[in-house]
Amino acid sequence: MKYTKELVSTLIIIIVTFLIAAVLIIVAKYDPGMALQSFFYGIFGSLHGFAEIMVRATPLILAGLGVSVAFSTGFFNIGAEGQLYMGAIAITCVGVFLPPMPAMLHIAIAIIAGFLLGGIWAVIPGFLKAKYGVSEIITTIMFNYIAINIVGILVRTVLKNTESALPYSPVMPKSLSFSLLLYPTRLHGGFILAIVSAVLIYIIMKKTTIGYELRVIGFNKRAGTCSGISVYKNIVLASLISGGLAGLAGVSEIAGVHHRLLEGISPGYGYIAIIVALMGRNHPLGVIISAIGLSALQVGANSMQRQAGIPTSITSVLMGVIVLLALSKNIMFSGLLKKMRIK
Amino acid sequence: MAEAGSALYFIITLFAASIRMAVPLTLAGLGETFSERSGVLNIGLEGIMLSGAFFSFMAAFITQNILIGVIFGCLGGLLISMIHAFMSFKYYVNQTIVGIALNFFSLGLTSFLFLAYFGRTTTVPQCPVVKPIKIPLLSDIPIVGDVLFNQDIFVYFTVFACFVSYIILYKTVWGTNIDSIGEHPKAADTVGLNVKRTRYITAIINGCLGGLGGAYLTLAMLGFFMENITSGKGFIALVVVILGRRHPFGVLFAALLVGAAEALQYRLQTLGLGLPSQVFIMLPYVVTVIVLLFSIGKSGDPAALGISYKRSSR
Numbered sequence: 001m002k003y004t005k006e007l008v009s010t011l012i013i014i015i016v017t018f019l020i021a022a023v024l025i026i027v028a029k030y031d032p033g034m035a036l037q038s039f040f041y042g043i044f045g046s047l048h049g050f051a052e053i054m055v056r057a058t059p060l061i062l063a064g065l066g067v068s069v070a071f072s073t074g075f076f077n078i079g080a081e082g083q084l085y086m087g088a089i090a091i092t093c094v095g096v097f098l099p100p101m102p103a104m105l106h107i108a109i110a111i112i113a114g115f116l117l118g119g120i121w122a123v124i125p126g127f128l129k130a131k132y133g134v135s136e137i138i139t140t141i142m143f144n145y146i147a148i149n150i151v152g153i154l155v156r157t158v159l160k161n162t163e164s165a166l167p168y169s170p171v172m173p174k175s176l177s178f179s180l181l182l183y184p185t186r187l188h189g190g191f192i193l194a195i196v197s198a199v200l201i202y203i204i205m206k207k208t209t210i211g212y213e214l215r216v217i218g219f220n221k222r223a224g225t226c227s228g229i230s231v232y233k234n235i236v237l238a239s240l241i242s243g244g245l246a247g248l249a250g251v252s253e254i255a256g257v258h259h260r261l262l263e264g265i266s267p268g269y270g271y272i273a274i275i276v277a278l279m280g281r282n283h284p285l286g287v288i289i290s291a292i293g294l295s296a297l298q299v300g301a302n303s304m305q306r307q308a309g310i311p312t313s314i315t316s317v318l319m320g321v322i323v324l325l326a327l328s329k330n331i332m333f334s335g336l337l338k339k340m341r342i343k
Numbered sequence: 344m345a346e347a348g349s350a351l352y353f354i355i356t357l358f359a360a361s362i363r364m365a366v367p368l369t370l371a372g373l374g375e376t377f378s379e380r381s382g383v384l385n386i387g388l389e390g391i392m393l394s395g396a397f398f399s400f401m402a403a404f405i406t407q408n409i410l411i412g413v414i415f416g417c418l419g420g421l422l423i424s425m426i427h428a429f430m431s432f433k434y435y436v437n438q439t440i441v442g443i444a445l446n447f448f449s450l451g452l453t454s455f456l457f458l459a460y461f462g463r464t465t466t467v468p469q470c471p472v473v474k475p476i477k478i479p480l481l482s483d484i485p486i487v488g489d490v491l492f493n494q495d496i497f498v499y500f501t502v503f504a505c506f507v508s509y510i511i512l513y514k515t516v517w518g519t520n521i522d523s524i525g526e527h528p529k530a531a532d533t534v535g536l537n538v539k540r541t542r543y544i545t546a547i548i549n550g551c552l553g554g555l556g557g558a559y560l561t562l563a564m565l566g567f568f569m570e571n572i573t574s575g576k577g578f579i580a581l582v583v584v585i586l587g588r589r590h591p592f593g594v595l596f597a598a599l600l601v602g603a604a605e606a607l608q609y610r611l612q613t614l615g616l617g618l619p620s621q622v623f624i625m626l627p628y629v630v631t632v633i634v635l636l637f638s639i640g641k642s643g644d645p646a647a648l649g650i651s652y653k654r655s656s657r
Contacts, residue, residue, distance in 0.1 A: 316451025
């Protein structure tokens with residue numbers, strides 16, 4: 001019975017979201033029929049569309065996992081975007097400054113470096129929060145802007161490709177590329193990295209003492225302290241894991257998609273990751289599902305832009321609406337569900 | 344002599360620009376101050392400002408009337424603020440998460456409507472902007488007159504709003520009520536204060552002032568609108584509130600500090616020092632973080648900040 005209720009309220013959310021999209025499209029005088037057709041064609045129409053959803057879901061899963069670990073511990077990490085860029089900087093430095101080496105070793109070093117640099121970018125706000133109570137919401141957001149500008153500085157100075165006038169880094173060596181999984185689409189090995197990370201996070205969070213302590217702190221700080229679980233230690237640890245995973249998203253974007261550092265590699269993945277974590281209810285499997293769902297929404301919206309000229313910013317509106325509805329559904333829909341005699 | 348003159352000119356324009364940069368932060372910060380003192384944390388301030396900027400621009404563009412632009416700026420901010428209030432007071436949803444969702448909502452809505460209305464044009468649509476008002480006599484004072492008394496109406500209004508907020512928050516019973524609701528809503532409710540109504544009113548103030556802060560960007564500073572025009576000003580305003588310890592004049596001074604960093608950033612960019620412009624663009628955000636570090640251990644947050652108040656719960 002519980003599941004029927006869940007199912008019905010999920011259906012209501014989907015219907016309401018579609019209605020709002022329809023209203024926006026009609027008000028803006030676009031062709032709704034064309035919009036609907038191109039939306040679904042973009043998602044289900046081709047192998048390319050399917051692969052594109054997975055390509056976009058990859059950084060969302062990684063960063064979303066990171067945000068979910070932080071949220072489970074009561075650390076509001078809004079900084080996945082900046083941490084992602086830090087991971088991208090790390091792998092680029094590994095590619096540019098380290099001597100050639102076997103692919104396995106090279107990738108492994110890049111992954112560790114990306115995890116650490118992303119982690120450090122989150123640990124600073126984590127430390128400030130745990131030690132001094134400085135609002136992490138503010139610091140992580142400011143760190144996003146700073147990280148993005150650091151990328152801008154680096155690709156114009158230290159990491160600049162000297163053979164080009166454009167602000168790019170040199171192309172990464174072959175040994176730092178993820179292999180393609182589904183030629184000729186762009187689907188790359190980063191997706192496997194994301195799934196493996198999800199399994200690891202599931203095990204850590206749900207099956208080990210470390211994860212248990214993290215969740216206790218997120219659930220009730222006072223109860224945690226009283227039973228000897230350190231708030232300080234766990235918030236710092238959560239921020240490290242959280243930023244590290246977002247850093248991996250940056251590593252995966254460079255190794256799998258862009259193959260060099262440039263500005264704007266993330267179209268807001270770090271921010272969408274927050275919604276991924278919220279929708280996925282901080283559970284790794286939920287994160288994977290919601291990342292794929294939101295990624296499909298974006299791919300469909302891109303197709304709408306190409307074929308019906310509808311601005312892709314409609315996805316931001318819809319994501320906001322989905323979160324608001326999902327958060328308030330229990331109270332908002334309770335009357336409706338009673339009328340429909342669904343318990 | 345000429346060099347001294349240009350240095351003086353540099354300083355005068357820098358100070359004048361700092362004040363202008365501080366206006367949107369102060370207005371939004373004042374609104375948020377009311378909200379936070381009543382115990383409501385609204386991270387959606389960025390969305391409020393963005394919405395205010397967009398709707399004020401559209402209204403001013405269509406009617407070519409700045410006053411109508413200002414009114415719609417307030418209404419635009421109010422729209423986002425009211426959704427936040429409604430969600431967190433009626434459905435008891437986590438205030439931070441609603442704020443994050445509203446930032447998405449506002450960013451998407453403003454860019455969508457803007458692109459839908461204007462299409463992808465190469466020419467930037469312009470709206471009328473407010474002119475500086477010289478205050479007679481006072482503006483004739485050397486240096487100070489140029490910096491303080493040759494500004495636009497928003498600047499004067501901001502100072503006025505600080506005074507009014509100070510009086511409301513510190514010299515009226517209602518101001519004390521706001522504080523007690525922010526500290527202990529249950530106790531306040533028990534002695535007969537209307538928690539929900541007060542919080543709705545502070546949310547209205549927050550929406551109007553935040554929207555006005557956004558409107559200042561389009562109607563005074565820029566004269567045009569683009570996607571994500573606020574680029575984090577709403578978040579910086581949140582820092583300004585913390586730094587100013589939720590005191591109207593504290594907010595004003597904190598905003599002036601960050602505003603100075605921003606004004607300096609633009610000036611340094613034009614000097615041509617041979618550094619990537621990102622070094623300077625980053626400056627206000629770095630200053631914000633550093634300044635935040637100085638507020639460590641001194642912030643007395645309202646005890647019930649960010650916690651939904653359910654009358655029936657214990």
